[in-house]
Amino acid sequence: MITPMEKITICGLNSQRKTVMERLQKSGCVEFIKSDDSELISVNVSESVTQFERYLSLSADALEIIDEYSPAKTGMLSVRKDKSLQFYSMQSEEIKTTGTVAMDIINTVKDIKEREAQIGTINARISAISQWAALDVPMNYSGSKTVETALYTYPEILDKEGLDSLLEEVGDYVTTELVSSSREISCIFAAYLKDFKDDVTRVFREKGFTQPAIGLSRRTPKDKIINLHEKIAKLNNEIESLKQKITKLSEQRDEIQLFHDHLVLRRDKYKALENVSLTEETFIIEGYIPKNKSEHIQKKLSDLICTVELSAISEDEEAPVLFKNNSVVSPVEGITASYSMPSKHDIDPNAVMSFFYYLFFGMMFSDAGYGLLMVLVCGFLGFIAKVESGLRQFMRMFFYCGISTMFWGFMYGGFFGDIIPGLKPLWINPIDEPLMLLIFSVALGVIQIMIGLILKFYVDFRAGERVSAIFDTLSWVIVLFGAALAIIGFVLGYDIVIKVGIGFAAVGVLMILFMKNRTTWNPITRLFSGIIGLYDITSYVSDFLSYSRLMALGLATGVIANVVNIMAKLGGGGIVGTIAFVLIFIVGHALNFAINILGAYVHTNRLQYVEFYSKFYEGGGRAFSPLDMNTKYYNFMEVKE
Amino acid sequence: MNLAQVYALLGAAIAVILAGIGSAKGVGLASEAAAGVVSEDPSKFGKLLVLQLLPGTQGLYGFIIGIMVMLKIGIIGGEAITSVPVGLQFFAACLPVGFGGLFSATAQARVAAAGCNIVAKKPAEASKAIVSASLVEMYALLAFIVSFLMVNQIG
Numbered sequence: 001m002i003t004p005m006e007k008i009t010i011c012g013l014n015s016q017r018k019t020v021m022e023r024l025q026k027s028g029c030v031e032f033i034k035s036d037d038s039e040l041i042s043v044n045v046s047e048s049v050t051q052f053e054r055y056l057s058l059s060a061d062a063l064e065i066i067d068e069y070s071p072a073k074t075g076m077l078s079v080r081k082d083k084s085l086q087f088y089s090m091q092s093e094e095i096k097t098t099g100t101v102a103m104d105i106i107n108t109v110k111d112i113k114e115r116e117a118q119i120g121t122i123n124a125r126i127s128a129i130s131q132w133a134a135l136d137v138p139m140n141y142s143g144s145k146t147v148e149t150a151l152y153t154y155p156e157i158l159d160k161e162g163l164d165s166l167l168e169e170v171g172d173y174v175t176t177e178l179v180s181s182s183r184e185i186s187c188i189f190a191a192y193l194k195d196f197k198d199d200v201t202r203v204f205r206e207k208g209f210t211q212p213a214i215g216l217s218r219r220t221p222k223d224k225i226i227n228l229h230e231k232i233a234k235l236n237n238e239i240e241s242l243k244q245k246i247t248k249l250s251e252q253r254d255e256i257q258l259f260h261d262h263l264v265l266r267r268d269k270y271k272a273l274e275n276v277s278l279t280e281e282t283f284i285i286e287g288y289i290p291k292n293k294s295e296h297i298q299k300k301l302s303d304l305i306c307t308v309e310l311s312a313i314s315e316d317e318e319a320p321v322l323f324k325n326n327s328v329v330s331p332v333e334g335i336t337a338s339y340s341m342p343s344k345h346d347i348d349p350n351a352v353m354s355f356f357y358y359l360f361f362g363m364m365f366s367d368a369g370y371g372l373l374m375v376l377v378c379g380f381l382g383f384i385a386k387v388e389s390g391l392r393q394f395m396r397m398f399f400y401c402g403i404s405t406m407f408w409g410f411m412y413g414g415f416f417g418d419i420i421p422g423l424k425p426l427w428i429n430p431i432d433e434p435l436m437l438l439i440f441s442v443a444l445g446v447i448q449i450m451i452g453l454i455l456k457f458y459v460d461f462r463a464g465e466r467v468s469a470i471f472d473t474l475s476w477v478i479v480l481f482g483a484a485l486a487i488i489g490f491v492l493g494y495d496i497v498i499k500v501g502i503g504f505a506a507v508g509v510l511m512i513l514f515m516k517n518r519t520t521w522n523p524i525t526r527l528f529s530g531i532i533g534l535y536d537i538t539s540y541v542s543d544f545l546s547y548s549r550l551m552a553l554g555l556a557t558g559v560i561a562n563v564v565n566i567m568a569k570l571g572g573g574g575i576v577g578t579i580a581f582v583l584i585f586i587v588g589h590a591l592n593f594a595i596n597i598l599g600a601y602v603h604t605n606r607l608q609y610v611e612f613y614s615k616f617y618e619g620g621g622r623a624f625s626p627l628d629m630n631t632k633y634y635n636f637m638e639v640k641e
Numbered sequence: 642m643n644l645a646q647v648y649a650l651l652g653a654a655i656a657v658i659l660a661g662i663g664s665a666k667g668v669g670l671a672s673e674a675a676a677g678v679v680s681e682d683p684s685k686f687g688k689l690l691v692l693q694l695l696p697g698t699q700g701l702y703g704f705i706i707g708i709m710v711m712l713k714i715g716i717i718g719g720e721a722i723t724s725v726p727v728g729l730q731f732f733a734a735c736l737p738v739g740f741g742g743l744f745s746a747t748a749q750a751r752v753a754a755a756g757c758n759i760v761a762k763k764p765a766e767a768s769k770a771i772v773s774a775s776l777v778e779m780y781a782l783l784a785f786i787v788s789f790l791m792v793n794q795i796g
Contacts, residue, residue: 338768434790549779552786559789563705566712595698598691599782602775 002348003290003322005624007313008297010285012306017276017283021269021627023300024285026636028628029293031320032275035286040277045270052267055099059260062102063253065109069243070250079386080635083258098252098259105249112242115235122235126228128214131180131187132221139224140216149191150201151216152209158186170196170203187212257633264631272627288313288320288624318344322624329354331397334390339609340619345463347455349617353608354400356448360607362404363441364553364600366430367561369416370593371409374402401600412554416589417561430555431562437551445547445611446484449540452615453477459616471515479508480540509534543611549603557596564588645728646714646721652735653710656788660703660742667696667750674754678761688760688767695774696750699742702785706738709792727795734791741784749777 008030012020024030034042066072132139132151143149158166158181167174173196179187188209192200217224277284289297289310298308313319321341323333325348332354342348365371379402381387382395409415413425430437453473460469482504489497517529568588571580613619629636675689708717710731715721722728756770 431793434786549782552779552782555786555789556782559786560701560705563708567708570717591701595701598771598775599778602772603779605772606776 001324001351002342003292003324003624005288005313005319005322006291006294007311008285008287008289008294009309009311010301010306011309012283012304014278014281014283016304016306020283020285020301020304020306021272021276024297025265025269025272025627025629027293027297027300028626029297030285030287030289031624031626032272032285032287034275035277035284037277037284040279040284042275042277043273045274048270049267052263052270056260056263056267058099058106059102059256059263062105062256063260065105065246066250066253066256069246070253072253079388080631080633083634083636094255095259095262098255101249101252102256102259105246108242108246108249112239115239115242119232119235122228122232125214126225129217129221129224129228131182131185132212133225134179135187135189135221137189138218138220140218143191143194146194147191148194148197149189151212152188152190152204153212154186154188154209155184156186157181157183158188163188166207167203170200174200261631261634265629268627268630287626290322290624318622320624321621323348323350325350325354327396328400331393331400332357334393334397335605335608337623339613340617341621341623343618343621345459346618346621347459349455349613352451352455353612356612357397357604357608358400358404359444360550361401361600361604362406362408363444363550364557364603365401365405365596366408366412366554366557367414367416368406368409369414369419369589370557370597371402371405371407373593374398374405374597378402405600408554412558414558414561416585417558417563417565419565419585430551430558434551434555437554438548441547441550442544443484444550445544445607446480448547448607448612449543449615450477450480450484452612453480456616467518471511471518475508475511475515476536476540477508478511479505479537482506482508546611547607549607553596553599553603556599557592560592560596561589564592643721643723645723645725646716648725648728649710649714649722649731650716652732653707655732655739656703656710656735656742657707658703659739660706660746661700663743663746664697664700664703667699667746667753668693670747670750671696671753671757674757678757681761685760685764688764689757691771692753692756692760692774695753695771695778696746698778699746699749699781702781702788703738703742706735706785706788706792709789710735713792713795730795731792734788734795736788737784737791738788741788742781745777745781745784749774749781752777 010020129139135151137149139151141149154163154166158178160178163176163178163186164171167176170192174190174192176191177189179189181187190200190204219227275286277286294310301308323330323336325333329351333350335357336342336350336353362371378395378399382392382399387395411425411427412430413423415423428436453476457469457473457477460466460473482501484501485504486498486501489495489499489501512533513530514523514526515530516533517526520526564585565588568581568584571577571584671693675686675693678689679686712718713722714728714731722731753770753774756767756774759770760767
C-alpha cells in the first residue's frame with residue numbers, strides 16, 4: 001500500500017522558525033518543497049552548507065585517524081548508540097572545543113607525516129655518506145698550504161691499479177686512495193700539489209671523474225653518520241610522542257562523533273531552509289506529509305504561534321512515495337525501490353511481488369538445511385539482535401526466504417544434499433524428474449505473468465483507459481488463459497476442457513486481430529495490425545521459458561550438494577576419513593551455499609524486474625525523503641521522564 | 642582399463658580442462674581489475690571479492706561433472722563400464738559444461754572487470770555490478786544442468 005500524502009503549509013513568525021524546524025526534523029515526517037510564490041524571498045544557504053560540509057569532512061577525517069590509531073571495539077554489526085534528545089543541539093562552547101580537537105588530530109598526523117618524510121631523506125643521505133665511511137678526514141677538508149685534497153667519484157667499479165692507470169698522465173703529482181668501490185660508484189680521495197691543480201683536475205674531468213653530489217660536511221663521514229642517526233632517533237621519539245598524543249586525543253572519539261552528527265543535523269536543516277520562504281517577519285514552509293502523521297505534527301506545533309494548513313495534492317502533481325505494508329511484505333520494499341518507486345499511476349506492487357519473491361527464492365535455493373541456517377541466522381539478526389533498520393529489513397527478507405527454502409527443501413527431499421539417507425521428498429526429487437519440475441516452473445511463470453496482466457488491466461481501467469485495458473491487456477489474459485486451459489485439458493484428457501480453452505483463446509485472438517488498431521475503420525489495415533500484434537506471443541513464450549531458471553537453479557543446489565557429500569564420503573571410515581569428511585562437508589557446503597544464495601537472490605530479482613514488473617509497473621516515482629535525523633553514530637531518542 | 646573408460650575419461654578431462662581454463666582466465670581477468678581498485682582503496686576488497694569469484698564457478702561445475710563421470714565408470718567408484726558407445730555417451734555428456742564453462746567464464750569475467758569500475762566510482766551501486774555478472778552465470782548453469790542430467794541418465 002502506498003501511504004496517502006497531503007500537502008502541509010506552515011506559517012509562523014521568524015523568531016520561532018528555528019524551533020519549528022527543529023521539531024519538524026525530530027519528527028521526521030515532512031518533506032520540504034520550494035514555494036512557487038515568487039514574491040517571497042528565500043534564504044541563500046549555500047555558503048553555510050559548504051561551511052558545514054567542510055567541518056563534516058574535517059571531523060570524518062579525524063574519526064578515520066582515530067579508528068586507525070586506536071581501533072574501536074565494535075563487532076561486525078555497528079549500531080548507532082542511543083542518545084537522549086537533549087544532546088540534539090550542542091552548545092557553541094562545546095562545538096569550538098571539539099572542533100579544535102578534531103583539527104588538532106589532523107595536524108598531528110600531518111606532523112607525523114612530515115617527520116617520516118624527513119627520516120626518509122636522512123636515510124638516503126646516510127646511505128650516500130656511508131660509501132665514504134672509510135675516509136678519516138672531514139669531508140670538507142681541502143688540504144694544507146701546498147697540498148690540496150679533493151673527493152671524486154667514478155661511475156664504475158675500480159681497483160687501485162685501474163685507478164692509477166686512469167691517472168697515469170698526472171701520476172707523479174697526485175696520490176689517491178680508493179675509499180670504496182662498488183658496481184655503481186667508486187669513491188676516491190685525491191691529494192695533489194697545488195701547483196699542478198689545473199692539470200690534475202683536467203685529467204680527472206677528462207677521464208670521467210666527478211665531484212660527489214652530496215653536501216660535504218665538516219665532520220668525518222663516520223661522525224656524520226652517527227650524527228644523522230641521532231637525528232633519526234630524535235625524530236622517531238617525536239613521532240612516538242605525537243602518536244601518543246593522538247591516542248590521548250582519541251579518547252574524545254565520542255565527542256567527535258557527536259560533533260559529526262550534530263553537523264549532519266545542522267547541514268540537513270540548512271538544506272531544508274533553502275525551501276522555506278520568508279517575508280520580513282514571517283516564514284512559510286510548504287511540504288508533503290503522510291496523512292496519518294498530520295495530526296501528530298499539528299499537536300507538536302500547537303504551543304507555537306503558527307498556523308498549520310493541510311490540503312489535498314492536486315491531480316497533476318507527482319507526490320513522493322512512502323510504502324506502508326505489513327511486516328511480511330515490507331522487507332521486499334527495498335527490492336522494488338531499487339527497481340523504481342511507483343509513479344502516481346502505479347499501484348504498490350509489493351504485496352503480490354513478495355508472495356512470488358519468497359516462493360521463487362525457495363524453489364531456487366531449495367535445500368532444507370540451507371534454509372534452516374538462513375532462518376536461524378537471519379531470524380536472529382532480523383528480529384532479536386539490535387541492528388540498523390535497513391539491515392533488519394534485509395535480514396527479515398532472507399528469514400522469510402529461508403522459510404520458503406526449508407519448505408522447498410523438504411518438497412525436493414534435500415537437507416544438505418542427501419546427507420540424511422532416509423529423507424524422502426514430499427513431492428518429487430528434481431534429479432529424477434526434471435521434466436516435471438520444468439513444466440511446474442513454466443506453469444508458475446504463466447500464473448505470475450497472467451497476474452501481472454490482470455494488474456495492468458486494473459491499473460489502466462482505473463486510470464480511465466478502458467478500451468485499451470480491454471483490448472490490449474484483457475485480450476491477452478483471455479488468450480493465455482484459454483491456451484493454458486486447453487493444455488491442461490489435453491494433459492488430463494478431458495475433451496470438453498480443451499474445447500472451452502480453445503474457445504477462450506479464439507475470442508482473445510479475435511479481439512486482438514480486429515481491435516489492435518483502433519484508429520481506422522479500414523478492415524484490411526486493422527487485420528494487418530492485428531496479425532502483427534499477435535506476434536507478441538513470441539515475447540510471452542520467451543517470458544514463460546525464462547521461468548525454467550526456477551528448475552535449473554533448484555536442481556543446481558541439490559546436485560552440487562550431493563556431489564559434495566559423495567566427495568566427503570570418499571575418505572572412508574576411520575579417524576582420517578572422518579576428519580576428511582567433516583572438512584570437505586563444511587567447505588563444500590559453504591561454497592555451494594554462497595554460490596547458490598547469490599544465484600537465487602539475483603534470479604529472483606530478475607524474474608520480478610524483467611518478467612513481472614515489465615507487464616504492469618511503470619515506475620519513475622520519487623521516494624519520500626523528509627527532513628529527519630539522518631545521523632551516523634548516534635540515534636537521538638525522546639527520553640521518557 | 643578399457644577403451645570405453647578411456648573415452649569417458651577423455652570427456653571428464655575436457656569438462657575439467659575447458660571449464661578450468663575459462664575460470665582461470667576469468668578469475669585472473671577480474672582479479673587484475675579488482676587489484677587496481679584495491680591499490681587505491683583497500684577497504685573495497687570485500688565488495689570486489691564477489692566479483693572476482695563469480696567467474697570461478699564454471700571451473701567448479703566442470704570439476705563436479707568430472708568427478709561424477711569418474712564415480713560412474715569405475716575409476717573412483719561404481720562398476721567399470723565396458724561398452725564403447727556408453728563411453729562415448731559420457732564423452733558427449735561432458736561437452737556442454739566444458740564449452741559452456743569456457744566461454745561463459747570469459748564473458749562473465751569481462752562483465753565482472755567492468756563491474757570493478759562501478760565499485761571504484763560508485764561503491765553504493767556494487768550490488769548492481771554483481772547482478773550484471775550473475776546474469777551471465779545462468780548460461781554456465783544451464784550447460785552444467787544438461788551435462789549433469791546426461792551423466793546421470795547414462796548407464
